[in-house]
Amino acid sequence: MRMKLHLPNSAFIGNIDSFLRGFVPSDPGSLTITSNPNWVSVHPLVLVMLASLSADLKPGSITIDNFEAKSKNYFERMGLFKFLGIQSGISIVKHESAGRFVPITQIKDSITLSQFVTDIIPLLHLDPLQTESIRYIVSELVRNVLEHSRSPHGAFVAAQYYPKSNSIKIGVADTGVGIKESISHSHLVKTNLEAIRLALMPGITGTTKQEGGTSQNAGAGLFFIKSIAHVNHSLFAVYSGSGFYKLLKNTKKSLPFDPFVDNHSKHNDFPKWQGTIVGVDISLDNTPEFTSLLDLIRQSYRDAIKSRRPKRYNKPQFI
Amino acid sequence: MIINLFKLTGDFAENKDTAQSIRLEHILPGLTQGKTITIDFDGVTGTTQSFVHALISDPIRQFGGGVLDRLKFKNCSPVVQKIIVIVTEYMQASDL
Numbered sequence: 001m002r003m004k005l006h007l008p009n010s011a012f013i014g015n016i017d018s019f020l021r022g023f024v025p026s027d028p029g030s031l032t033i034t035s036n037p038n039w040v041s042v043h044p045l046v047l048v049m050l051a052s053l054s055a056d057l058k059p060g061s062i063t064i065d066n067f068e069a070k071s072k073n074y075f076e077r078m079g080l081f082k083f084l085g086i087q088s089g090i091s092i093v094k095h096e097s098a099g100r101f102v103p104i105t106q107i108k109d110s111i112t113l114s115q116f117v118t119d120i121i122p123l124l125h126l127d128p129l130q131t132e133s134i135r136y137i138v139s140e141l142v143r144n145v146l147e148h149s150r151s152p153h154g155a156f157v158a159a160q161y162y163p164k165s166n167s168i169k170i171g172v173a174d175t176g177v178g179i180k181e182s183i184s185h186s187h188l189v190k191t192n193l194e195a196i197r198l199a200l201m202p203g204i205t206g207t208t209k210q211e212g213g214t215s216q217n218a219g220a221g222l223f224f225i226k227s228i229a230h231v232n233h234s235l236f237a238v239y240s241g242s243g244f245y246k247l248l249k250n251t252k253k254s255l256p257f258d259p260f261v262d263n264h265s266k267h268n269d270f271p272k273w274q275g276t277i278v279g280v281d282i283s284l285d286n287t288p289e290f291t292s293l294l295d296l297i298r299q300s301y302r303d304a305i306k307s308r309r310p311k312r313y314n315k316p317q318f319i
Numbered sequence: 320m321i322i323n324l325f326k327l328t329g330d331f332a333e334n335k336d337t338a339q340s341i342r343l344e345h346i347l348p349g350l351t352q353g354k355t356i357t358i359d360f361d362g363v364t365g366t367t368q369s370f371v372h373a374l375i376s377d378p379i380r381q382f383g384g385g386v387l388d389r390l391k392f393k394n395c396s397p398v399v400q401k402i403i404v405i406v407t408e409y410m411q412a413s414d415l
Contacts, residue, residue, distance in 0.1 A: 110336045111334075113333075113334075114329070114334045118329065118331065131365075132398060136365070139367055139369075140367055140368075140369060143333070203413075211412075212376065212413030213376065215339075215342070215377035216335060216339060216373050217372070218376065221369055291401055294402060294405065295401065297405065298401065298408065302408065302412070305409060306412075
């Protein structure tokens with residue numbers, strides 16, 4: 001049975017659950033894509049999900065059934081058909097005013113990532129205050145993939161500005177080992193969701209059990225990104241294996257270090273995604289000073305270390 | 320010894336491979352020789368926690384928190400300063 005993915009009328013982080021539940025992973029050697037016949041409007045994470053799936057497939061093993069949606073132009077402009085290896089039959093005239101977006105980009109090494117982070121800022125027409133968060137998020141998410149996913153295809157990333165919500169939506173996907181496999185090297189985890197929880201806590205990394213991490217890894221990257229979304233009152237989602245975590249919009253001022261204390265939804269029974277997908281929305285209306293955000297992160301990080309400290313002492317045994 | 324970061328990283332210091340090279344080729348050897356190291360962030364407008372961690376966590380672990388008397392940070396923007404503070408705090412807290 002072929003892998004199947006249906007592009008609905010709408011799939012953004014807020015309503016992404018039903019789209020992901022409709023993913024049929026089955027045979028990883030072929031993929032059938034179907035779509036809503038009228039209009040398809042999706043978060044960039046959906047695009048990078050498709051692009052990363054296609055990287056593992058041989059040419060000709062992807063079929064698109066009756067893809068007549070009027071939004072086909074958008075997918076062409078974002079580079080999706082190129083990654084799928086399918087001719088869309090559409091020719092796009094590129095011009096500067098076309099919009100603020102970053103088409104799907106595959107990143108396989110550190111140098112390409114550094115250049116990409118520099119290049120995306122003018123594409124998204126960001127002012128300096130907004131630049132801080134966006135480049136931070138993209139750099140850390142893609143670097144996570146390059147360091148931990150062990151995928152030969154690297155990371156797939158895309159971003160789009162949405163004028164109606166005045167927000168930037170970012171998606172990053174890989175088809176690597178997934179968070180559970182990665183974090184299991186140093187922590188005992190039974191489920192994908194448990195692994196996601198640990199990955200979102202500050203100071204926990206798959207590279208070591210040691211507090212403070214290794215010389216190259218602290219285990220704080222995803223925590224920082226979730227924190228940026230939290231302070232920005234924005235949505236954030238992680239999907240890996242059968243686990244799915246979604247940070248819902250927050251009104252709290254405090255920043256909990258435990259993602260399960262945050263306002264969230266979670267599932268551990270999603271169709272298995274071999275790898276990891278992360279989506280983030282950043283509202284440009286709510287962009288706080290990055291320095292204020294860092295103050296909250298600093299306090300939350302302190303709380304996390306403090307909470308773990310008693311567990312590091314040996315307990316006396318009373319016999 | 321002064322390390323001019325901008326020449327190596329550009330205005331956004333995020334490449335951890337670069338941080339590792341600076342740490343291994345300049346910071347750790349300099350500290351081992353008893354030198355004072357100044358990392359000059361002039362022109363660097365932003366950085367990531369991962370970059371700063373890759374740059375200075377190992378020196379703090381190897382030499383202890385006291386190394387911050389010999390490892391100095393110059394021309395840091397408020398954002399860069401705060402990220403450095405976060406990393407130095409959790410590294411020292413980890414040793415308690």
